[in-house]
Amino acid sequence: MTAFASDFMRIIHERGFVDACTHAEELDALLNREVVTAYIGYDCTARSLHVGSLVSIMLLRWLQKTGHRPLVLMGGGTTRIGDPTGRDDMRKLLTDDEIAANMAGIQSVFAKYLTFGDGPTDARMVNNADWLDGLAYIPFLRDYGRHFSINRMLTFDSVRMRLERETHMSFLEFNYMILQAYDFLELNRRDGVRLQMGGADQWGNIVNGVELGRRCDGVSLYGLTVPLITSASGAKMGKSAQGAVWLNAEQLAPYDFWQFWRNTEDADVGRFLRLFTELPLDEIARLEALGGAEINEAKKVLAHEATALAHGEAAALAAAETARAVFEQGGVGEDLPTVTVPAAELAAGVPAPTLFTRAGLTASNGEAKRLIKGGGARLNDAVVDDIGRLVTDADLSGGELKLSAGRKHHALVRVEG
């Protein structure tokens, strides 16, 4: 591989961020010469982002750290149409208010990773609804449609696969790549954006934007994609027991976020350290080389670094402390999920299954009972073997008690009143 002159290109190649790149040498030279504005587009279909987007977020962070300007493009315009590939999701068209709320939530996530502002390398967020909503069909077709060759578009993977499998593809979907290409052109005109980045699945769309820029305005635009991250055992990354691994504290507690990284598969540790932390490569090499149980130390480092980025140093330390108390000492920690029950209720006795469900460890009483029957439920570390077990204030120690579902999921119950 070529030796890159720009910090950005060198670092992201070394760390495994690059799946594909257009004109890497030219881009490298450009990055070495001037401050480059680059963008990645995100849908605003949810209040937050999850770890599936984290690779690209880290990519923008590196961009900024190496002296360039990141731009976050929110798909406010495209979100309004609804993603045609999501069958059931098609119907729930989001209202403008919902989209605005989602954008605000996503911005708060980005605020942890990027510095926003008006300075030359400060990040900014833009919404493609600003220009897509007002497009007039005929002028748009005449000005831009002429530059798209159907013959060419049919050769793109996303389209070709659909055609080969003879599955339906709507005109709307077919237009997606055109709209996305237009976004790139528009951003170049508005903000001088030169580079679009995104997931590997976006390659075709990005290339279309690059070509549209050349055809319409004679500008050189660049594209770069990051690989789809799967775990070593092949699973798509980002699922936890509770569901998606969200990046905001409201939807996933920092402690659970920490636990997610702590439970990384051995084979993924090195790769994840390179992608999701900013530790020096030689340090990562050292951690990665740890064998056997020692690799757990590397996982703790990974958990700490990733959590510190998302939630701050203090939250990461608190999560680590709770994990240490719970797993290494069998005790309890402040960060465990906590529920309170009225003193009177506890005095009267609460059925164990009810308490497990209320603590969020099980989704229903039935599930709680199954958990107990399966021997996975514990109260203050003692196995609960009777689904009729009443929990009373006699079970309290130090004003609280610990419930456990399996070895990894714990919650605290406290009394109130």
Add this chain to the structure above:
RNA sequence: GGAGGGGUGGUCGAGUGGUUAAAGGCACCGGACUGUAAAUCCGGCGGGGAAACCCUACGUUGGUUCGAAUCCAACCCCCUCCA
């Protein structure tokens, strides 16, 4: 507009009148083994109930039947081919 195929539990996918809360796979949860790992093995996997049992569920709404995810009708949606 015409002809044909299809909509099943988180997902994929069987089932074509009753023992079907609905095979099997995946995902997920618990147990064993470990290192809060992987792999493997075991168990579980709609809700309520201590249990008997009750309720909800196979696109929607009606109907036939002692009884329907399964048959009929209308409607909605998806797909393939033709115009």
